[in-house]
Amino acid sequence: MPKLAANLTMMFTELPFADRFAAAGAAGFKGIECLAPYELPIETFKAALEGSGARMVLFNCPPGNWAAGDRGMAADPERVAEFRASFDAALAYAAAVDCPRLHVMSGLVRPGEDRARWIDTYVANLAYAADRVASLDVDLLIEPINSRVDMPRYLVDRTDLAMEIIGRVGSAKVRLQYDIYHMQIMEGDLLRSIERLLPHIGHIQLADNPGRNEPGTGEINYAHILPALDRLGYDGWVGCEYRPAGETLAGLGWAKDFI
Numbered sequence: 571m572p573k574l575a576a577n578l579t580m581m582f583t584e585l586p587f588a589d590r591f592a593a594a595g596a597a598g599f600k601g602i603e604c605l606a607p608y609e610l611p612i613e614t615f616k617a618a619l620e621g622s623g624a625r626m627v628l629f630n631c632p633p634g635n636w637a638a639g640d641r642g643m644a645a646d647p648e649r650v651a652e653f654r655a656s657f658d659a660a661l662a663y664a665a666a667v668d669c670p671r672l673h674v675m676s677g678l679v680r681p682g683e684d685r686a687r688w689i690d691t692y693v694a695n696l697a698y699a700a701d702r703v704a705s706l707d708v709d710l711l712i713e714p715i716n717s718r719v720d721m722p723r724y725l726v727d728r729t730d731l732a733m734e735i736i737g738r739v740g741s742a743k744v745r746l747q748y749d750i751y752h753m754q755i756m757e758g759d760l761l762r763s764i765e766r767l768l769p770h771i772g773h774i775q776l777a778d779n780p781g782r783n784e785p786g787t788g789e790i791n792y793a794h795i796l797p798a799l800d801r802l803g804y805d806g807w808v809g810c811e812y813r814p815a816g817e818t819l820a821g822l823g824w825a826k827d828f829i
């Protein structure tokens with residue numbers, strides 16, 4: 571049975587961020603993920619998580635200035651020093667809550683720039699980060715994100731490029747974050763692709779399409795996909811990274827067999 575994690579950046583947004591942890595625990599989630607916990611001081615983050623009774627399964631490295639349009643910077647040749655300095659914060663937050671996965675976002679390629687140079691930078695920064703976590707119980711994840719609807723110009727928008735990058739870094743610490751919503755938009759053939767990539771997948775996320783709302787609101791057959799993840803032997807977490815169409819708890823009917 572898939573282990574579902576609540577994504578607190580998208581779910582329970584009826585509440586202030588710090589209060590979403592307890593709400594997710596009360597709803598039955600044993601795992602929690604979010605994009606960026608950094609708005610909370612470390613001790614507040616730790617206390618909120620402890621109060622939830624759930625464990626932290628994933629969050630992202632500092633993405634840069636999200637409000638100003640940054641979507642990560644690990645592939646930006648002009649921001650290597652900034653990425654490496656910000657990685658310290660990711661490690662400190664991960665250590666405080668024993669979080670075993672950090673998503674390292676590549677960033678949006680500036681128009682006219684050389685994509686190959688961005689890919690080289692991403693490989694180098696991931697190798698640097700992999701060295702930093704070599705003796706820690708922390709994996710680094712890279713996620714193909716759709717560039718058609720949500721993040722035009724995002725560097726890594728397909729699994730073949732993500733796998734090329736993972737291969738070039740050559741560290742078992744760097745794994746694939748497979749977001750079913752993004753992959754439905756970019757590639758389709760979901761189960762065959764999950765089966766093929768399974769040895770490299772360190773985390774899965776879900777949402778329906780179109781709309782990025784809960785399973786059952788769109789075209790993706792989650793009633794088939796979720797049991798199939800078990801059959802394929804996936805035993806990791808599945809992050810519920812969707813925007814509830816209405817109130818978060820009212821939209822959890824689809825998950826009643828899993829949480």
Ligand SMILES: O=C(O)[C@@H](O)C(=O)CO
Binds near residue numbers: 630715
């Ligand atoms: O799918 C997504 O959007 C996220 O997993 C993420 O980390 C960046 O927005």
Ligand SMILES: [Mg+2]
Binds near residue numbers: 713749775811
């Ligand atoms: Mg995702």
